[in-house]
Amino acid sequence: MAVVVEQTIPFAKEQLDAENTTRWNSLYPLIRPSIKAIKTTSGQTVLVDQTLANDKFVRVVVVGKAGNFSNKLLSDKHITAVVTSSDNGNTLSGRELAKAIDEAGHQQQAGVVILKSGKQKKLTRVENQLVEVGLESDLEVDHLIHLLGASTESARSSLDRTVEILNAYLENSTTVTSTFSTGKKDGRPATTLAEEDSRGYEEARHAITKALEQVLQPHLEQKNGVTHSVHYSDVNGLSRLENYILGLEIATYLREAGLSYRLSTSTLLQHADLARGFSISACPVSEQHLEAQSEPTNPLADEATEGSSLTKVDSRFMKFNDHAVRSRIEDGCEAVIKEEATITRYDEIVGDGDCGYTLRDGAKQVLKFIANKDLSELPQTLSELVRDLEVNMGGTSGALYCIFLTSLSSALALTNTVAEALSVALDQLLNYTRARLGDRTMLDCLIPFVEVLKSTGNIERALAEAEKGVESTKNLEAKLGRSTYLDESATRGVPDPGAYGLLVLLKGMSVSEQ
Structure with missing residues (x-):
């Protein structure tokens, strides 16, 4: 894996104006023409994907801070709506979001799940068919976006079964972040894992294995009846090839540990900390709700x-x-x-x-x-x-x-x-x-x-x-x-x-x- 020497994001956040919610609300519909902007009575904008208007599955809404959104919001096709929040704390309630989706012409027979980043980890059943989930980090949001989208059709068709997945994640998920140091440690490329001191590694796989051991340790004995959902995010722009190598290392580790798994990935930009690195999130889920992926071929x-x-x-x-x-x-x-x-x-x-x-x-x-x-x-x-x-x-x-x-x-x-x-x-x-x-x-x-x-x-x-x-x-x-x-x-x-x-x-x- 690479070691950071200089910041590689070509523009500062001030130049990108990435935290301007108005700019994001204008750009997102251009990126995905199927998006319809719905103005609420409070003046905030809800971006609703019209291709899902007649979808029979549980609606997934994501609320996050502009500027830190990942590529998951641009690529995943099962996200019903996206809302950007700002530092002033004005956030739409779950009922207001459900109303905006309804105004866009969406059927909501299966219910609505709202994922909110930057909150305490908590699930709240606002109404019988409306659930809010607080998550601490963008990594957790990305993981749940994938997990809900990859779950079985029976799980996605039922809010109760979706809630089972959400509770499993909130109770059992583990995460770890590893950032690349700006210099060597003991003459070797170095990474910093979680709150630990920077440590040098002879080979890239040793750094990845160390992170995997930490995030998967609580789950290694769970092999029967579960699929391990593992999500990794590259932070601040690893190359595509570096991402492939990271994915290979993770898949190899899971396979050698004898774990059935489903792997997903995303890219996160964190302007508060420009160091590059990777984050991993893991959670065992009932195989009734999530099927393991087949081994890739080359x-x-x-x-x-x-x-x-x-x-x-x-x-x-x-x-x-x-x-x-x-x-x-x-x-x-x-x-x-x-x-x-x-x-x-x-x-x-x-x-x-x-x-x-x-x-x-x-x-x-x-x-x-x-x-x-x-x-x-x-x-x-x-x-x-x-x-x-x-x-x-x-x-x-x-x-x-x-x-x-x-x-x-x-x-x-x-x-x-x-x-x-x-x-x-x-x-x-x-x-x-x-x-x-x-x-x-x-x-x-x-x-x-x-x-x-x-x-x-x-x-x-x-x-x-x-x-x-x-x-x-x-x-x-x-x-x-x-x-x-x-x-x-x-x-x-x-x-x-x-x-x-x-x-x-x-x-x-x-x-x-x-």
């Missing part, structure tokens, strides 16, 4: 699973020498580990400051993994390595390396030369990223290296072109990633850290060739 990884025809080395194609392959991999990884400080220094200037740690930790994991492996079976070993790196190597770089190596493991079993296999893997990688040559990414190193190696077979010429590509990034404008938030003058003269790190790896692996 088609790309499935192509290279152990025992598949793609990973078995065919005698008609390449043969691999364990000693030669091992020497190259070890030399490349040792070179990356040695250059960690330089890569980190570059990334502290133009990025999050975590690229050096990510590549170093990935290199260490590779060395550890291959120690007892037969590298003469390189395609199969590579596919197994990817599954290990998916868990142990975070960040955008980690995801891109995993995609590339997955494709490479298949290509090595089906082509006649390493250069051909690298070309096939590059083509596959380009299907999974928008980055291209000239975008100031690791591809400014990888593309020229692979293309020249394939066309000439000359490793020295390929490395020379790769080095030119890395040098060119010193004067390129970033089009993707964190560097896009910086003025071009801030990145000028500094190579892209990912491209530089890859060049170090390629040079290290090519030492014996030269």
Whole structure:
């Protein structure tokens, strides 16, 4: 996972005017045209989704503070209405909200649930068909939005069964928040968990596991008849790939603990505290009300699973020498580990400051993994390595390396030369990223290296072109990633850290060739 070096939200809250309820009430209907703004007698606005007017399920209304709303309110289609509150404390009553929904033409046979953020945790049955739920944090609101939307049809059709879910959450849910520290602890990337002191971790999964142990400890013995609803929110803008990695770690932990689960996610902006991090909320729910999700599949990884025809080395194609392959991999990884400080220094200037740690930790994991492996079976070993790196190597770089190596493991079993296999893997990688040559990414190193190696077979010429590509990034404008938030003058003269790190790896692996 990344470590915060500088604030990455490009605009201050004053510039965004994010806490202006009038502005939010104007923007939300533009984002979702199905929204109808209903003015109450007190002058406040209730934003009602008209697509749910004839819905047979319990109505869900969310009341929260403008500026701290999450993407759940923009993406979830089962939220009937949204109300923004301000610091003056003027909040509509449950009856007023129900009346506004009625005026919008909604049927309310199944009842109404109102979720209010920033309140004491409490459920109040205002009327027979009207329930108010106070929640302390936006994380809890997001979790309940998902939980109510993902519950069984029978639960969503009955206010009484919905109340059972709500009571289970209020009584049994646990939460934890982990924020990324702005520096190292004992020479390692660090996070702060809840009220604990900052602590350094050798691997990203250790930090996530620590948070999971805390939030799931009260629930680990509950395995029969329940589905564990687990929601995680990235705080202040983790990248999409970092979110995927976080989700993978959580799902792996739940699966290994033998828990049936349903996982959900959202993004939260907290202008009061700009540090990035993640929060996790967990609650066991009766399986009668919530069904467990099926295990996700990865088609790309499935192509290279152990025992598949793609990973078995065919005698008609390449043969691999364990000693030669091992020497190259070890030399490349040792070179990356040695250059960690330089890569980190570059990334502290133009990025999050975590690229050096990510590549170093990935290199260490590779060395550890291959120690007892037969590298003469390189395609199969590579596919197994990817599954290990998916868990142990975070960040955008980690995801891109995993995609590339997955494709490479298949290509090595089906082509006649390493250069051909690298070309096939590059083509596959380009299907999974928008980055291209000239975008100031690791591809400014990888593309020229692979293309020249394939066309000439000359490793020295390929490395020379790769080095030119890395040098060119010193004067390129970033089009993707964190560097896009910086003025071009801030990145000028500094190579892209990912491209530089890859060049170090390629040079290290090519030492014996030269």
